[in-house]
Amino acid sequence: xxxxxxxxxxxxxxxxxxxxxxxxxxxxxxxxxxxxxxxxxxxxxxxxxxxxxxxxxxxxxxxxxxxxxxxxxxxxxxxxxxxxxxxxxxxxxxxxxxxxxxxxxxxxxxxxxxxxxxxxxxxxxxxxxxxxxxxxxxxxxxxxxxxxxxxxxxxxxxxxxxxxxxxxxxxxxxxxxxxxxxxxxxxxxxxxxxxxxxxxxxxxxxxxxxxxxxxxxxxxxxxxxxxxxxxxxxxxxxxxxxxxxxxxxxxxxxxxxxxxxxxxxxxxxxxxxxxxxxxxxxxxxxxxxxxxxxxxxxxxxxxxxxxxxxxxxxxxx
Amino acid sequence: xxxxxxxxxxxxxxxxxxxxxxxxxxxxxxxxxxxxxxxxxxxxxxxxxxxxxxxxxxxxxxxxxxxxxxxxxxxxxxxxxxxxxxxxxxxxxxxxxxxxxxxxxxxxxxxxxxxxxxxxxxxxxxxxxxxxxxxxxxxxxxxxxxxxxxxxxxxxxxxxxxxxxxxxxxxxxxxxxxxxxxxxxxxxxxxxxxxxxxxxxxxxxxxxxxxxxxxxxxxxxxxxxxxxxxxxxxxxxxxxxxxxxxxxx
Numbered sequence: 001x002x003x004x005x006x007x008x009x010x011x012x013x014x015x016x017x018x019x020x021x022x023x024x025x026x027x028x029x030x031x032x033x034x035x036x037x038x039x040x041x042x043x044x045x046x047x048x049x050x051x052x053x054x055x056x057x058x059x060x061x062x063x064x065x066x067x068x069x070x071x072x073x074x075x076x077x078x079x080x081x082x083x084x085x086x087x088x089x090x091x092x093x094x095x096x097x098x099x100x101x102x103x104x105x106x107x108x109x110x111x112x113x114x115x116x117x118x119x120x121x122x123x124x125x126x127x128x129x130x131x132x133x134x135x136x137x138x139x140x141x142x143x144x145x146x147x148x149x150x151x152x153x154x155x156x157x158x159x160x161x162x163x164x165x166x167x168x169x170x171x172x173x174x175x176x177x178x179x180x181x182x183x184x185x186x187x188x189x190x191x192x193x194x195x196x197x198x199x200x201x202x203x204x205x206x207x208x209x210x211x212x213x214x215x216x217x218x219x220x221x222x223x224x225x226x227x228x229x230x231x232x233x234x235x236x237x238x239x240x241x242x243x244x245x246x247x248x249x250x251x252x253x254x255x256x257x258x259x260x261x262x263x264x265x266x267x268x269x270x271x272x273x274x275x276x277x278x279x280x281x282x283x284x285x286x287x288x289x290x291x292x293x294x295x296x297x298x299x300x301x302x303x304x305x306x307x308x309x310x311x312x313x314x315x316x317x
Numbered sequence: 318x319x320x321x322x323x324x325x326x327x328x329x330x331x332x333x334x335x336x337x338x339x340x341x342x343x344x345x346x347x348x349x350x351x352x353x354x355x356x357x358x359x360x361x362x363x364x365x366x367x368x369x370x371x372x373x374x375x376x377x378x379x380x381x382x383x384x385x386x387x388x389x390x391x392x393x394x395x396x397x398x399x400x401x402x403x404x405x406x407x408x409x410x411x412x413x414x415x416x417x418x419x420x421x422x423x424x425x426x427x428x429x430x431x432x433x434x435x436x437x438x439x440x441x442x443x444x445x446x447x448x449x450x451x452x453x454x455x456x457x458x459x460x461x462x463x464x465x466x467x468x469x470x471x472x473x474x475x476x477x478x479x480x481x482x483x484x485x486x487x488x489x490x491x492x493x494x495x496x497x498x499x500x501x502x503x504x505x506x507x508x509x510x511x512x513x514x515x516x517x518x519x520x521x522x523x524x525x526x527x528x529x530x531x532x533x534x535x536x537x538x539x540x541x542x543x544x545x546x547x548x549x550x551x552x553x554x555x556x557x558x559x560x561x562x563x564x565x566x
Contacts, residue, residue, distance in 0.1 A: 070446070070456060093476040097458050100411065100446035109412045109531040112441040122535065127439055128334045132343050135535040176455045179471075179482040192477070196565070220566060232496060238461065239479045244437065245355070245495060247477065253565040263333065264437075270543065274563045276555065291546035291563065294555050304552040312560060 001085030002031040002055075006077060007048070008094045011038045011066065014048060016193045017090035019157065020149035022053050027117040028086050031055050034162070035080065037073045039066035045164050052160035062169035067178035068094065074101035075172050081106055081142055085120070091146035091248075092192075103144050110144040111136060115151035129244040129267035149192060150250035150271060184237055186224075191240065194223030196253045199242055199269070200235070201227035203258020203279065203298055207235045212302045213257060219309045225249065225269075227259045243268035258298045261286025278302075318465075318487070320363045320375045321427035322397065323418055325353040326388040327438045340536040343438075352388045355433025357395075357500040358493040362431055362463060364396035365498065371465055372429075374398055378421050380405055380414060386516060393511035394503030400514070401425075405521040405528065411443035413528035418444070419451045420524050427488070429470075434459045434492040445492035455485040461496040 003025040008015040018034075025032045033056040034048055045059045060076055077098075081087060087102065089095035091113040103110040115133075116124030122137045123145065191197065198217040204210055210224075217224045225242040226235065242249055244267040254272035259265060261277070261284055269275070270289055277290035280297050287293040294301060328334055328343070329351040335344045352360070366372040377392040379385040380403045389400035403417055422430060435442035449456035455470075461480070462473035465487070474481045475494050503511070521528060549555045559566045 071449075074450065093459060093474075096442045097446065097456075097476075100443035101450040101456070103412055103443065104415065104447040104450035107412070109410045110441075110443055111532060112443060126540070127537070128328070128343055129437065129440065130540055131334050132336050132537050133540050134537045137533045137535055138531060140531055174455075176457075176483055176485040179484050181476075181478065181482070182480040183478045228495070237479060238475045238494075238496065239477060244440070245435065253559070253563070264330065270540075274559070274565050275543075275546070276559070287548070288545070289543045291543075292555055292558055293546060293548045294552065295548065296552070301552055305556060308552055308556040309566070312556065312566075 001029060002033055002083060003029040003086045003088065004033050004035055004080065004084040006087065006089040006095065006098065007034050007036040008090050008092060009036060009038060009044060011041055012044060014044070015090070015092070016154055016190065017092050017149040019154040020152045021088050021090045021147045022051065022155045023152040024114070024117060024147045025086070025088050026053050026155070028120060033058055035077065036060070037065045037068070037076060039063050049162040049164055050158050050160050051162065052156045052158065054160060054162045057162050057164045059164060059166050060169055061166065064169065064171070069174060069176055069178065070098040070101050071174045071176060072172055074098060074105060076170050077102050078105035079170060084142060086143040086145065088145050088147050091148045095146045099144055099146055106142055106144070108140045108142050108144055109138070110146070111138065112146050113148050114145050115148050129263055130270065131263065148248055150248050154193070184239060188217060189221065189223045191223040191225055191247055191249060194251055196220045196222035197225045197249050197251045197272070198222045198255045198257065199225035199227065199259060200230055200257050201259030202229040202233060204230060204235055210235055212299070216302055216306055219306055227262070227265050256286050256290070257302065259286055260284045261289070318366070318372045318429060319425070319427040320366055320372045320429045320431060321422060321425055322356070322359045322363045322375065322377045322392065323430065323432035323444070324356045324360065324377050324379045324388050324392055325433070325436045326350050326379060326381055326385045327353045327436055330354055330437055336537055336539045340538055342534065342537050350384070350387065352391050353433050353436045355435065355493050355495055358495060358497045359431035359433055360392045360395050360397060361498045361500040362493060364501070366465070367396065376400065376425065376427070378403065378418065380409060380417055380521070382406055389516055390511050391503060393514040394508040395501055398514065400516045402516060402518045403521050403524070404518055407528070407530070409528050410530060410532060411441050412447055412531070413526070414444050415447035415451055416526045417521060417524060417528065418448055420526065422452065429487055430490045432492055434494055445490050449490040452490065455489040457483060457485060457489060457491040459494045460491050461494045463491065463497065
């Protein structure tokens with residue numbers, strides 16, 4: 001049977017979470033179809049058809065789909081569902097907002113946030129903020145799943161030549177209108193798939209001090225993250241939050257600065273390859289999972305690290 | 318306006334959970350249980366709407382065994398007027414939870430349904446979205462701000478890219494982020510008063526819906542433990558280790 005992947009995108013480019021989700025789909029079928037719902041997405045369709053693993057790109061292009069209102073997009077997905085054994089979407093706020101509506105429309109139970117695929121009907125997902133791992137099996141007619149992007153590699157974007165099919169827009173009566181989106185602009189890598197993440201917690205004490213972290217992040221070409229405490233305190237925007245109710249990250253290097261390490265935060269970053277913790281409190285639980293711990297005042301340590309990195313660069317150049 | 322809040326009883330967020338030795342699930346016996354944290358935000362928002370004169374009746378609903386009365390009493394101590402417990406011995410999947418809530422909503426006819434954006438035990442993040450689709454009411458998920466004026470609903474949603482602002486109308490289903498508000502502590506007099514507030518019990522078997530599990534849990538295991546690392550003495554050592562040992566910079 002075929003597998004349908006719902007594309008996350010901004011009408012111009014696919015989000016990398018889509019590429020991770022396609023890799024998950026590869027474990028289920030060779031016949032992967034990518035569904036792109038959006039507005040003015042001809043160019044996006046053209047660039048997407050070269051993804052090697054994708055056999056067909058299905059396009060629904062309509063001005064009403066510009067802002068991804070789930071009440072409008074979910075019936076279009078449900079309408080296609082009978083052709084597929086599995087429907088996958090990234091476990092991002094996009095996928096979380098959308099796919100459960102398809103679950104309601106098809107009357108099948110969705111499996112959220114899978115981190116592994118054992119077989120066609122058996123999947124692995126974290127529960128309790130990742131403090132337990134559950135193996136689940138289902139015999140439903142269609143398997144609906146959101147996929148944790150950091151648990152699957154990004155697929156190749158080139159090398160393929162998929163067929164493109166346009167499907168008609170199905171209108172639904174919707175009472176919700178889009179007003180605006182407040183998106184922070186940054187030249188730094190995207191938090192969800194950066195190689196290095198530098199994260200700050202309540203220890204930073206205020207938003208001005210986060211500049212220290214930005215300097216360090218720029219030295220390492222890293223994304224910036226934050227604990228819930230730092231976001232709640234208004235030091236930084238919600239889109240930077242790493243943890244159970246924020247973003248999941250799994251970079252090669254995660255540097256936790258002034259973060260105590262509540263289990264809800266660890267849920268979002270403990271899959272990182274190398275974890276560094278900098279905290280003046282030696283009792284902070286973050287040290288229990290860190291590969292390298294430094295018990296020090298961050299206001300001294302961070303400028304020193306920047307200096308050391310500069311020295312290293314000088315030696316190399 | 319009438320507001321209905323859905324509340325789940327979960328293992329308290331501070332508890333370090335333990336996987337059962339037979340790998341059948343997570344130990345919930347003799348463990349501190351509490352209101353699911355974002356559901357507390359939903360309760361708080363309902364109470365605020367009543368205090369502002371926008372809501373005239375606020376009710377809470379939970380699905381679970383008799384012990385779930387605790388979380389309903391907590392909600393009433395925070396200011397909820399009355400509660401409904403739908404009694405079920407089994408743990409329900411989100412689709413079954415939403416179907417159960419829909420029956421209660423068809424009967425109670427609230428104008429607004431509030432709940433947490435996810436339960437911190439199962440982490441599914443589905444019920445509000447499913448309920449919205451079943452009711453064919455507008456959906457607002459992961460909200461961190463809510464304003465209601467003349468039947469118009471203005472919400473801010475926390476999304477991966479930042480904040481999204483939407484306008485919609487009542488009736489609606491909204492799921493709450495932890496940043497929506499700061500839930501109040503129930504005072505002792507209010508805890509005493511809550512004991513006298515009405516709590517209706519309905520047996521789930523009388524609702525005539527299929528709440529059986531569609532997903533079988535084969536096993537639950539502990540996640541791989543990270544190996545204990547080392548403490549470095551100073552910044553110089555840290556940078557050297559990252560460069561030449563871990564080779565990540």
